[in-house]
Amino acid sequence: MTDINTEGLAREIGVDEAVVSDVVTRLLLVRGNLTDSGFHRLVRDVVTTKVRFAERDSGQNLSGVRIGPLAD
Numbered sequence: 001m002t003d004i005n006t007e008g009l010a011r012e013i014g015v016d017e018a019v020v021s022d023v024v025t026r027l028l029l030v031r032g033n034l035t036d037s038g039f040h041r042l043v044r045d046v047v048t049t050k051v052r053f054a055e056r057d058s059g060q061n062l063s064g065v066r067i068g069p070l071a072d
Helices: 006-013 017-028 036-065
Strands: none
Touching: 006 017, 006 036, 017 036
16 A cells, blocks of 8 residues: 655645545545556646646636625
């Protein structure tokens, strides 16, 4: 089994450690014969993609809701 430093990876990407832990848990089920370094890269790619989609969706949702400039 792979021991991934979820705290370090989370800090590197800029997300909460729980996000990285969740991705690791889910991907361990389908890891297959990936090397440790390959699995680490896969986890990093999936977390980064999740962050990008969340940022994109957040921007879309906020632009649809906003009706005027933000108050100071």
